[in-house]
Amino acid sequence: VTTMTDMTIRMYRSLLSFLLLPLLAYAIDQASIDFLRINSEKEDVKTLFSGLQYKILKKGPGQHHPTPNSPCSCHYEGRFIDGKVFESSYDNGSPVTIAPQEVIQGWTEAMQLMQVGDKFELYIPSELAYGDEGAGKLIPGGAVLIFQMEMLEIKGDKLPALTCDPADPKTCSDKENAYVAKMRQKSQEDLQRQMMRLVKTMDPSMDQEKKDWIMRRSWILKLLTTAFRDQTGERNTRTVEL
Numbered sequence: 689v690t691t692m693t694d695m696t697i698r699m700y701r702s703l704l705s706f707l708l709l710p711l712l713a714y715a716i717d718q719a720s721i722d723f724l725r726i727n728s729e730k731e732d733v734k735t736l737f738s739g740l741q742y743k744i745l746k747k748g749p750g751q752h753h754p755t756p757n758s759p760c761s762c763h764y765e766g767r768f769i770d771g772k773v774f775e776s777s778y779d780n781g782s783p784v785t786i787a788p789q790e791v792i793q794g795w796t797e798a799m800q801l802m803q804v805g806d807k808f809e810l811y812i813p814s815e816l817a818y819g820d821e822g823a824g825k826l827i828p829g830g831a832v833l834i835f836q837m838e839m840l841e842i843k844g845d846k847l848p849a850l851t852c853d854p855a856d857p858k859t860c861s862d863k864e865n866a867y868v869a870k871m872r873q874k875s876q877e878d879l880q881r882q883m884m885r886l887v888k889t890m891d892p893s894m895d896q897e898k899k900d901w902i903m904r905r906s907w908i909l910k911l912l913t914t915a916f917r918d919q920t921g922e923r924n925t926r927t928v929e930l
Contacts, residue, residue, distance in 0.1 A: 720769065738793075752842060758846065792816065802837070852907065
């Protein structure tokens with residue numbers, strides 16, 4: 689029998705799995721490689737550890753993130769790096785309802801970062817989209833895809849928003865800032881070990897406050913690991929299995 693506690697722990701493990709996504713290779717064609725490299729150098733573009741790049745176009749009033757299996761109402765427009773639009777819910781006249789776990793990996797990761805009212809622009813390497821095979825006649829193999837995505841409604845389960853940015857102490861609580869200061873002394877390998885340790889400590893018997901603190905620490909570690917990679921140019925290819 690599946691209990692609500694079991695379902696909750698699976699939701700948290702799913703989000704922790706997202707936080708521990710391994711770094712993947714970039715798209716294979718030179719034009720895509722050049723685009724991602726140049727784009728990553730823009731001040732308002734963030735590059736995650738997976739290789740996903742995104743820019744926040746608008747911040748909404750939402751206070752929660754969707755879980756991987758939570759249906760979400762979204763508007764989106766997809767285009768290639770040459771600007772050609774290949775699909776648009778705006779043009780179709782209505783948003784789509786999808787869960788993060790039902791779509792390409794780049795969307796899966798980005799949607800779980802979003803809150804209601806947010807609008808992001810995503811720059812998705814082919815390995816986080818349709819890979820070398822593409823998608824029929826619409827998406828060629830190796831294509832980097834650009835999406836504008838707007839989160840209109842989270843219709844299913846939600847998790848409290850993860851808002852702490854280690855680079856901006858104002859976005860973090862005193863407890864989070866103390867943890868950031870402690871973890872800044874660690875190497876990248878130590879940070880990754882700490883992330884894996886947190887996953888193993890998640891237990892159905894924990895109270896909600898302890899579960900939330902594990903999630904917030906995992907979020908901080910993910911951002912610190914990404915920052916470490918950006919500063920050193922190092923990439924980690926280890927896969928963490930939950």
